[in-house]
Amino acid sequence: MKIIHCPINGPRPLQEFHFGGQVREMPVGSQVSDAEWADYVFNRSGEPGIQSEWWYHTPSGTWFIAERDCQSDECIRTYLYGGRESDA
């Protein structure tokens, strides 16, 4: 993967982006046990295959979500959180 399709700026070189980790749902802290909270804080899927990730386009300050195969390093699609999609 050398090019990422930013949903706002289109195809840009990888060097302009910053990886922000897997997309995860944060549980409501007051409604879960300590163990469940620890699971959220520390554990990751980490499995080979397609995962949803946060990416940041540094020059334009855009956070967006990419679906990427973390074994073949192919970006399947990118889109803004709850919004516009780029046909990557």
Place this chain on the structure above:
Amino acid sequence: MPHRLLKFGVSKEHPEPRMFHTPAQLKDAYDVVIIGGGGHGLGAAYYLARDHGITNVAVIEKGYIGGGGTGRNTAIVRSNYLTNEGARFYQASIDLFQDLSRELDLNLFYSERGHFTLAHSPASLRTQRWRAEVNKHLGIDSEVIGPSEVKRLVPEIDLQCGGHLPSIHGALYHPPGAVARHDAVAWGYARGADRAGVEIHQQTEVTDIEMRDNAVVGVHTDKGFIKTRKVLSAVAGWTTAITPMVGLRTPLTVHPLQAAVSEPLKPWLDKIVVSASLHLYVSQSSRGELVAGASLDPYELISMRSTLDFTEGVSGHLVDLFPMLGDIKIMRQWAGLSDMTPDFSPIMGTTPIDGFYIDAGWGTWGFKATPISGKTMAATLAEDNDHELIKPFNLSRFSRWQLVGEKGAASVGH
């Protein structure tokens, strides 16, 4: 082709293999199945046989032995870590390493060089001081030295780093820091284990782990099913492909870590030089090549591809530290997988699943831990109870909020 050679080639009666046998096929059952034929897995097999008399063991390796992290690291051994738990553990590993060539009857080219961690800022020097004091308290040979002493010990170094980067304020100096021939460590353990009766199955891939009532009962491989009640996963960068087979969640994420060697040079660098600020560690191998590594790749990836970004970065920083290397060529580059934990300490020992043991989270510190990891995991498997040295590294530390923050780990930004 000479007739004799042709006859030898087609004959089934080859002489004994040099290092270990290739068993014809898997048995139906083993006392212990070890997934992963790297230094850690083979080391565990060796100590299971030597210390605990357990020899009905199969080591299952999907590629060839020592082909993963064991053969892809930059072969540095040291124990100047920051936490009590870490420093004690890695010192026990050095103690084993120093005697390992004799123990395995194989020359591991274990070579004590002295290890420098350069400080490029007053803040970094403070951390080095902290590490030195923790180390001294635990009896580990480690001290902070000033820039003139760095220059005296490594005369080729440019303390100004080319003038465009933060200059060198001093270093943490660790005289026992060493390099070793990493594949020989895997071969030595493989041969030792093989002689004791352990079977090593290369080109065999584990496809699933069979469980009943939260206990391991067997392992499915691409060459058939094996019954066993004890499985050790010692696959480092591939751990996240194994743990879903038993429904275990871990904090591991996998990043590639890249390294390179230069063309061979006459011996000039007898020390190991590390700079966290420049994301660089370098030593000269016994063949004369400079072996240099960088920091982790910036995003998760379970692939051993290498990049031009890395080559540019590592070459540039080599020249920043040693300007005389301007005309030297990079000969080879490669990547290995680093399975990273949030606290930069490994995950070792028993798990909530009966008979499933884990040896993972080896990020950038796996090779130097090979002997002690083999020894402590063997004890853990034999007694079904975590060995004293690895108790702090149990997977359960995350749910207990008792992390072991190891900021002395290599190529980790801190």
